[in-house]
Amino acid sequence: MKETLFSDLTLTEPIRRAIADMGFHNATEIQFQSIPVLQSGRDVIGRSQTGTGKTLAFGIPALERIQTEGELADKAQVLILCPTRELAAQACEEIQKLSKYMQGVRAVAIYGGAPMQPQIQKLKRANIVIGTPGRVMDHMRRRTLKLDAVSTVVLDEADEMLSMGFRGDIETILNDMPQQRQTVLFSATMPDEILALTRKYQKDPVTVQINPRTVTVNTIRQEFYEVAPSGKAEALGTLLQFHAPSRAIVFCNTKRTVDALCKELNRCGVSAQGLHGDMEQPQRTKVMNGFKSGSTAVLVATDVAARGIDVNDIEYVFNYDIPQDTEYYVHRIGRTGRAGKSGTAITLCGGRRQTIQLMSVAKSVKTYIKPMEMPSEEEILKRQYAVNLEKMRDLIDKQNTPELFTHMVSDLEQMGYSTKQIAAAALFAHFGEKRQKPMLSEPEEKLSRARHGRKKQGAKNSRSGAKSNHVSQSKQSANRRGKAIRPTPPPDNLPEISYVGGYTHSHS
Structure with missing residues (x-):
């Protein structure tokens, strides 16, 4: 053009x-x-x-x-x-x-x-x-x-x-x-x-x-992850942790899923708000204002509610549910990659059947959706380290540190502390210890029943002496299923710094 x-x-x-x-x-x-x-x-x-x-x-x-x-x-x-x-x-x-x-x-x-x-x-x-x-x-x-x-x-x-x-x-x-x-x-x-x-x-x-292709393909990177149907929520949590977008939309097919997924994301430290047609107008306005201002990092929405979203700097779009038709897919991913900026659209496929369904969508809109593998724990930690490092560089480059903190550094130096010790303590105070959040659970209608079933199965395994083997197998297969993995200590050469862009609450 x-x-x-x-x-x-x-x-x-x-x-x-x-x-x-x-x-x-x-x-x-x-x-x-x-x-x-x-x-x-x-x-x-x-x-x-x-x-x-x-x-x-x-x-x-x-x-x-x-x-x-x-x-x-x-x-x-x-x-x-x-x-x-x-x-x-x-x-x-x-x-x-x-x-x-x-x-x-x-x-x-x-x-x-x-x-x-x-x-x-x-x-x-x-x-x-x-x-x-x-x-x-x-x-x-x-x-x-x-x-x-x-x-x-x-x-x-x-x-x-x-x-x-x-x-x-x-x-x-x-x-x-x-x-x-x-x-x-x-x-x-x-x-x-x-x-x-x-x-x-x-x-x-x-x-x-x-031509729809000039809207979606040129500026938007399209990816998908095939995970177990029961692992989609944890996969989403892992990807949010890895990509750490400042602004993202997660699409769901039903209002029930929007509410349940929002609740789970917030429970696990993600700054998320839901948007769907059953909400009162003042609440919808409050949610949209929070998303526009950046106080809310993740917006979870249905297709109809998202028709009113007009924000140009959305970095990521996540399809938590496969869109119900081809046009919805085009509308969804068109929320990113606007105004000449690049964007990424990520779809979570719960099993092979949904992957085939997504490939049919890709064929209809004549686009390529790249298959991806879930990031490893080490990749996530390295990404968080890089993000936090960039944040500190930005703060230093802006040179707008309040004078009070400059005096505080001088006082600490007079007390005998080195500049490196002071800087390390300041970083720790800002980013906080890495909090091990519980894994995201799946927000489906039968969630409580499924949890109850897992508890019974766990007790049975314990009585039979097979519990330790069951846990070991779960850890080995977690990444293959696409489910998020509980954090483990980082490599010796990698500082343990947690991301605080709305995904992990900072605390000292």
């Missing part, structure tokens, strides 16, 4: 300045193909995966069409429909950043799970409305949102909205708008329902299609 700069596009000066403030210089493929067509006023069908910059693709032309003076200034002129609350909120945030230097542009996000009255107040003067179909319909019924002045409507993630049962709401909303309008539709897939909508509500649309 030929590199295209935003400066190569015909943009108004306020938007050009806002884009520069946002740190964008190169336009993505969907952006440079869509923006000129949308600026001309044509209807557009955009087929593109999540994470390709669609919000700017439709947001820039929409903002340029807004009339900020006259009788339309305080009326809704642009309506953007999104499938989830998170997507609506984040799209609104992007629009507000884009309109930073534009006078009279007022964007508001409306969605369920949030108080109605503040939304009603903002809608009185909003000229751009971003919302979920259900809440848009609520405001239409209350007459707090009128669509008679809408000149541009955008259906973002249209396939997901239809799969969530919003087709009736969408058609009601579209029928309540002026016939003379620009209708824009973005979708990762084009099922028959989408095609029916385009035929009914769009006029001679221009199709912009981005």
Whole structure:
């Protein structure tokens, strides 16, 4: 793909300045193909995966069409429909950043799970409305949102909205708008329902299609580990410990698994939060804010909930469960490797059957997923040592150590301690002793029953005198099964330093 700069596009000066403030210089493929067509006023069908910059693709032309003076200034002129609350909120945030230097542009996000009255107040003067179909319909019924002045409507993630049962709401909303309008539709897939909508509500649309492979393969390293079905949780714990990502998403197929896996990860020292559709909006917002700020290192989510995640610096995506269809796989791994950065997608296959299932997915999207072996204990310890060493280098290079600590070092030197002794003690105080966390257990529905069975089996082995042999065999086969191994003392030449990036709690 030929590199295209935003400066190569015909943009108004306020938007050009806002884009520069946002740190964008190169336009993505969907952006440079869509923006000129949308600026001309044509209807557009955009087929593109999540994470390709669609919000700017439709947001820039929409903002340029807004009339900020006259009788339309305080009326809704642009309506953007999104499938989830998170997507609506984040799209609104992007629009507000884009309109930073534009006078009279007022964007508001409306969605369920949030108080109605503040939304009603903002809608009185909003000229751009971003919302979920259900809440848009609520405001239409209350007459707090009128669509008679809408000149541009955008259906973002249209396939997901239809799969969530919003087709009736969408058609009601579209029928309540002026016939003379620009209708824009973005979708990762084009099922028959989408095609029916385009035929009914769009006029001679221009199709912009981005090859999924340009989204997923070029910037994302894809790997998989085949482990025993009962060893997936421990394998995940080991890989999180080894890779130590500052920000990662773990995908599960069910809400139950999200909750159970989150509980296990936190019990074992991993800073993890769950995200799924049964959570109340304030809780979902709190989780997303923690993930964006970096206070939460690992987000465990279902596919539908993750549709609202728009974070560019996600280093790793883990498929704890095999995605239920090919498109979900593409959506999942598209959360990493964004904005020109590289990323890694790791899938855990519970046995040979799931490996075959994953290979079928790889064939469908024409990509290569590399088989991997679980890292050894020594490899994990060396990786942690390197990470901690880099952390100390960063702290020293920044040279912003408080003066109090400098005086403390001087006082300790006067007491007769060497610089090496002081530095070693400081490292120990910061990183703490290596805590031997219990291994992750498998978060499945029959977890307690399985544990009970193992206890009975252990007692039987003990009575028969076979317990020691059983434990020995378990240790020998643990790595072959892909299960995490309990830490053992490191080699003599390797300092014992534990990682404290949210995976092992530090303590002195």
